[in-house]
Amino acid sequence: MTAQATAPITLVIGSGPGGATVARELARGGQRVLIIERGKDWRGSRFYGTYPGAVAYADKNALLFSSEGFNIVRPLMLGGATSMYCGCSANPGDWWLERYGIDLRPDAAAAAAELKVAPLAPELRGRVSTRIAEAAGVLGMSWAPQEKMMQPGRTKDFDCGAKCMLGCRCGAKWSAAEWIDEAVAHGAELWTDCRVDRVLTSGRTVVGVEGVQNGKYFRIDAERVVVAAGGIGTPILLRKSGFSAAGDGLTVDTTAMVYGHAQGTEGRQGDEPPMTWSFADDDLRVLYSTLIDPWLMYPLIMARKGPLYPLTWQRWGRTLGIMIKVKDEISGGVDGEGRIRKDLTARDRERLGAAEAVAGKILREAGCSPGSIFTTPLRGTHPGSTARIDTVVGRDLQTEVEGLFVCDASVFPEALGRPTVLTIIALARRLSRRLLV
Numbered sequence: 001m002t003a004q005a006t007a008p009i010t011l012v013i014g015s016g017p018g019g020a021t022v023a024r025e026l027a028r029g030g031q032r033v034l035i036i037e038r039g040k041d042w043r044g045s046r047f048y049g050t051y052p053g054a055v056a057y058a059d060k061n062a063l064l065f066s067s068e069g070f071n072i073v074r075p076l077m078l079g080g081a082t083s084m085y086c087g088c089s090a091n092p093g094d095w096w097l098e099r100y101g102i103d104l105r106p107d108a109a110a111a112a113a114e115l116k117v118a119p120l121a122p123e124l125r126g127r128v129s130t131r132i133a134e135a136a137g138v139l140g141m142s143w144a145p146q147e148k149m150m151q152p153g154r155t156k157d158f159d160c161g162a163k164c165m166l167g168c169r170c171g172a173k174w175s176a177a178e179w180i181d182e183a184v185a186h187g188a189e190l191w192t193d194c195r196v197d198r199v200l201t202s203g204r205t206v207v208g209v210e211g212v213q214n215g216k217y218f219r220i221d222a223e224r225v226v227v228a229a230g231g232i233g234t235p236i237l238l239r240k241s242g243f244s245a246a247g248d249g250l251t252v253d254t255t256a257m258v259y260g261h262a263q264g265t266e267g268r269q270g271d272e273p274p275m276t277w278s279f280a281d282d283d284l285r286v287l288y289s290t291l292i293d294p295w296l297m298y299p300l301i302m303a304r305k306g307p308l309y310p311l312t313w314q315r316w317g318r319t320l321g322i323m324i325k326v327k328d329e330i331s332g333g334v335d336g337e338g339r340i341r342k343d344l345t346a347r348d349r350e351r352l353g354a355a356e357a358v359a360g361k362i363l364r365e366a367g368c369s370p371g372s373i374f375t376t377p378l379r380g381t382h383p384g385s386t387a388r389i390d391t392v393v394g395r396d397l398q399t400e401v402e403g404l405f406v407c408d409a410s411v412f413p414e415a416l417g418r419p420t421v422l423t424i425i426a427l428a429r430r431l432s433r434r435l436l437v
Helices: 017-028 051-057 095-100 105-114 127-138 162-166 177-185 230-240 297-303 309-318 346-365 421-436
Strands: 009-013 032-036 189-191 194-202 205-213 216-221 224-227 248-250 255-261 277-281 286-290 319-326 331-334 404-406
Touching: 009 017, 009 205, 017 032, 017 177, 017 224, 017 421, 032 177, 051 162, 105 421, 127 277, 127 286, 127 319, 127 346, 177 189, 194 230, 205 224, 224 230, 224 421, 230 331, 255 309, 255 346, 286 346, 297 309, 309 319, 319 346
Parallel strands: 009 032, 009 224, 032 189, 224 404
Antiparallel strands: 194 205, 205 216, 248 331, 255 319, 277 286, 286 319
C-alpha cells in the first residue's frame, strides 16, 4: 500500500509526550499530520489499568531486560509511557541552557500551566508517605510535595494508589493520548497497531517510511518525519535506517526501591498515590521519593532478588518504600534488533550505595526494623540518550537527513534524574514552532 498526498504531510511516529505534542501543535496549525502508533488504544478496554492489561501492553509482557539484568518497562500503546507513569512533573534543569544553549523554561512553564501541574492537596498525599517525608525531615532532609500532572477534581471516582502505575482507570492523571485525541479532532489521522520498520531517504533527504500494519506492507511518502518512538524504539528504527551512531550509549535513570517493615502504620502506602513527596540531592545526583510496587507486581519483582524475598509479600500492607533514582552515566546501548546493554559505571555504583544508606536511615527513623530493610533489583525507568543531541541530532532536533527529526527521551544529551515528561513536551513545543514556519 502506498499513500500519496497532494499537500505535504508530516509523519509522527509514536504517541508519547513528544509525538502527541508535535501532532497536536501541527494539526492545530492546519498542517496535514499522520500519527503512527505501534500499539493499540487500550483506554476503552476493561483490562486497562489492570495486572493482566499491564502485562499485555508492556513490551515483552513486562519482561524486557538488558543483558545485564536491568528490567525496563516499555508500554506499547497510545499515550506511550504516560499510560503507566506516576504522573510526576519536574522542570527542565538549568544545564540545558548552560551546557547546550537550549532554553526550555518558557515552553515548560506554558505546558505546566495548561496541564495545571501542582502537588496534590495535603489530605491526598497519604499518611504513610507523609510519615516517610517527616522522618527524612528529622534527619535534616527537606522533602517537598511532588509536582503532579494529576487533577483529582476532574473525576468523581479518584482512587489513586500504587496500582495507578498499571494505567489510570479513574482519569485523574494526564496522558499523552488526550493530546492525540485533540490532534485527531483538528484533522490529524491516526494509525494504531502499525509498526514502522524503516525511514526512507533519497540522498540526504527524507522521503517517507515503510512498515507493516495488520500483516500488510505499507509505504508512506512524506517530506517530514518526526520519530518519537521513545528511548528504545527510536534507536532501533534509526539503526535499521542506516544511522550507525543511534543506540550507541544509553541512560535509564537507574532506579531501585528500598523497603522496610514497620508496625503501627496508619493505612497502607500502596493505597496512597505514588510519589507524593520527593527530595533531589543534586550533589549525589539522586532523586528520592515515596513509592512502593503494586501489590501483585511486588512478589514477581522480589523473585528476581532471591527465593526467600517473595515471602515478604505477606507484609506488603505494612511495608514502607523509598524510591531512589540515580542520574546514571551513559553506557551500554541498543542495537537494531532491540538488544539492550546497560550496566552501572563505578561512579553510578558509588552513588547508588550512598543513596541506599540514606534511604535506610530514613526508614529506620520512620519506624522500620533495621533487619527488615532491603533494596529491590535494579530497573530502568527512563530509557534515553540513545539519539543524543550533538551526536545523532542537532540542537534543532534534526538529523543529518533533511526533514527527519527526533523528539523523545532519546535526544537527551545526558540523563535527567528527574521525571521526564515535561522536558519532552517542552522540546516538542520548541520543535513544533520550527515546523510551523
